[in-house]
Amino acid sequence: MSASGTDNRQANDPGRKKRVVIVGGGTAGWMTASYLVAAFGDRIDVTVVESARIGTVGVGEATFSDIRHFFEFLQLAESDWMPACNATYKLAVRFEDWREPGHHFYHPFEQLGSVDGFPLSDWWLRSPTTSRFDKDCFVLASLCDAGRSPRYLDGKLIDQGFAEQERDETSARSTIVEYQGTQFPYAYHFEAALLAKYLTKYSTQRGVRHISDDVTDVALDEDGFISHVRTAGHGRLDGDLFVDCTGFRALLLNKALGEPFESYQDTLPNDRAVALQVPLDMDREPMRPCTTATAREAGWIWTIPLVSRIGSGYVYASDYTTPEEAERTLRAFIGPAAADVEANHIKMRIGRSRRSWVKNCVAVGLSSGFVEPLESTGIFFIHHAIEQIVKYFPSGRDDHHLRNLYNESIEHVMDGVREFLVLHYVGAKRADNQYWKDTKTRRIPDSLAERIEIWKHKVPDAQTVFPYYHGLPPYSYNCILLGAGGIEVRHSPALDLADDRAALAEFERIRLKAEKLVQELPTQNQYFANMRAGAV
Numbered sequence: 001m002s003a004s005g006t007d008n009r010q011a012n013d014p015g016r017k018k019r020v021v022i023v024g025g026g027t028a029g030w031m032t033a034s035y036l037v038a039a040f041g042d043r044i045d046v047t048v049v050e051s052a053r054i055g056t057v058g059v060g061e062a063t064f065s066d067i068r069h070f071f072e073f074l075q076l077a078e079s080d081w082m083p084a085c086n087a088t089y090k091l092a093v094r095f096e097d098w099r100e101p102g103h104h105f106y107h108p109f110e111q112l113g114s115v116d117g118f119p120l121s122d123w124w125l126r127s128p129t130t131s132r133f134d135k136d137c138f139v140l141a142s143l144c145d146a147g148r149s150p151r152y153l154d155g156k157l158i159d160q161g162f163a164e165q166e167r168d169e170t171s172a173r174s175t176i177v178e179y180q181g182t183q184f185p186y187a188y189h190f191e192a193a194l195l196a197k198y199l200t201k202y203s204t205q206r207g208v209r210h211i212s213d214d215v216t217d218v219a220l221d222e223d224g225f226i227s228h229v230r231t232a233g234h235g236r237l238d239g240d241l242f243v244d245c246t247g248f249r250a251l252l253l254n255k256a257l258g259e260p261f262e263s264y265q266d267t268l269p270n271d272r273a274v275a276l277q278v279p280l281d282m283d284r285e286p287m288r289p290c291t292t293a294t295a296r297e298a299g300w301i302w303t304i305p306l307v308s309r310i311g312s313g314y315v316y317a318s319d320y321t322t323p324e325e326a327e328r329t330l331r332a333f334i335g336p337a338a339a340d341v342e343a344n345h346i347k348m349r350i351g352r353s354r355r356s357w358v359k360n361c362v363a364v365g366l367s368s369g370f371v372e373p374l375e376s377t378g379i380f381f382i383h384h385a386i387e388q389i390v391k392y393f394p395s396g397r398d399d400h401h402l403r404n405l406y407n408e409s410i411e412h413v414m415d416g417v418r419e420f421l422v423l424h425y426v427g428a429k430r431a432d433n434q435y436w437k438d439t440k441t442r443r444i445p446d447s448l449a450e451r452i453e454i455w456k457h458k459v460p461d462a463q464t465v466f467p468y469y470h471g472l473p474p475y476s477y478n479c480i481l482l483g484a485g486g487i488e489v490r491h492s493p494a495l496d497l498a499d500d501r502a503a504l505a506e507f508e509r510i511r512l513k514a515e516k517l518v519q520e521l522p523t524q525n526q527y528f529a530n531m532r533a534g535a536v
């Protein structure tokens, strides 16, 4: 990489419009561009340069519910973007065969209630009304089993303690971190490539410059900051802040600036995926309103229903199976519907860059870090990162306090999610082959090992889960622990001395509410057929 003499005074000049150069036009590049333009309008200058030659990963189809803050920030309604992205609703992740063949449980977008200061999970361990923890404690588990939409045909949202507000252009916009504690009842599935296309239009209409070209060189100045990137056909692009959205290549952060990548592979061994896009006739086949993650010989298979097709893929560890065998496993799982579809084999880099923001380069998306998509965290990482870029947006080069705060928040999010994912494997009862046996003996993060010892005696709460913001609330840990079934968990001794009638009444209230909603709500298929007809 070459050095050039950019004038530092110019880079620090507060009067000049800041130039942000985003390299890469996948989900990360376009989400960043559109969010920055929504946040700062034309008070900054944003350019996206993306290669027409190098493709995007193009999977990334399931999200967190938090992504609604992203669309709200861009002032986009569901009816604007959902049809354009073949999007559907996701009420939960449905885990199949993690405990034993034929078993399933849900991790839903629904807060766990509490009675007399004890979470329902604790009460359920003391007085289980059925064998289904998830159905007893969450309304959404029944809605998933019955394939229901979370909205009525007229667009009204089910009442889950979340009041939707009318918004206009002057409404204050919400962000993820500030909204912890309120749980929106669903997330989305969508075609990532279509969302990138939609956001390209959104951004360029609002002044973002779009260059289709290859970045061939990254030039550093005498202080080690990036002065410009050189392109094959458009010469040099100068900037104040460079956003590395080049995917697993991490061309700017890891390659040009030499920031090391720290692998999580020792604790999360799945390092490959094979994906297939299966045609779906929405008028004939039911679409589950959830992502399904089915445990398999050397990993797990995702099933994501979209309006247009089903996205499916096998995430596996190359230490335990080959790409050919993995493709056979996936095809056998799907059946004849995928016979004519070509498979997409993907290598995954699991872990995170030591720091995601170094000097004037910040990496967003796969270049910053990635964990296997078991809980659909990729787009959440991007969304969270962009919110933090806005929050810690620098005034010049000397803002190392802001950079440090940014890096800390990214580290926490990724390390916390790693713990959560490892819990799925240590906590899975399944141990029927070497792959699943090894999940019980492999090294796990030390702090998680300590937490699991605590959770055996007291179900996870805010005091005992990973202590920094990482997107996942304590109830999510309860779902995995009680659902996957491999770790024996006891109820609080205090509950043996307590009257359980209020808890039993609460289970009954949930059962009745679920029964009523299943009767009243349309199926997800009916809802989207209606939306496509323009009725919502």
Ligand SMILES: Cc1cc2nc3c(=O)[nH]c(=O)nc-3n(C[C@H](O)[C@H](O)[C@H](O)COP(=O)(O)OP(=O)(O)OC[C@H]3O[C@@H](n4cnc5c(N)ncnc54)[C@H](O)[C@@H]3O)c2cc1C
Pocket: 023, 024, 025, 026, 027, 028, 029, 049, 050, 051, 052, 053, 054, 055, 056, 057, 058, 059, 060, 061, 062, 063, 192, 213, 214, 215, 216, 245, 246, 247, 248, 249, 251, 273, 313, 346, 348, 364, 365, 366, 367, 373, 376, 377, 378, 379, 380, 382
């Ligand atoms: C198997 C798998 C399944 C996943 N499933 C989910 C999921 O369900 N939910 C979820 O939230 N996330 C998921 N993810 C993560 C998600 O796919 C990514 O977070 C998301 O696609 C962002 O990718 P990206 O934009 O960082 O990189 P990419 O999609 O790889 O984009 C890289 C961009 O950089 C450009 N580029 C590269 N080099 C150059 C160069 N020299 N010059 C110019 N441009 C260049 C490319 O052209 C491209 O536009 C999944 C990931 C994988 C691997």
Ligand SMILES: N[C@@H](Cc1c[nH]c2cc(Cl)ccc12)C(=O)O
Pocket: 063, 064, 065, 066, 067, 091, 092, 093, 107, 108, 109, 110, 183, 184, 187, 375, 471, 472, 473, 476
């Ligand atoms: N706050 C995040 C995290 C979250 C809460 N519940 C779930 C359930 C699933 Cl399946 C994933 C993620 C989450 C959010 O609400 O999106």
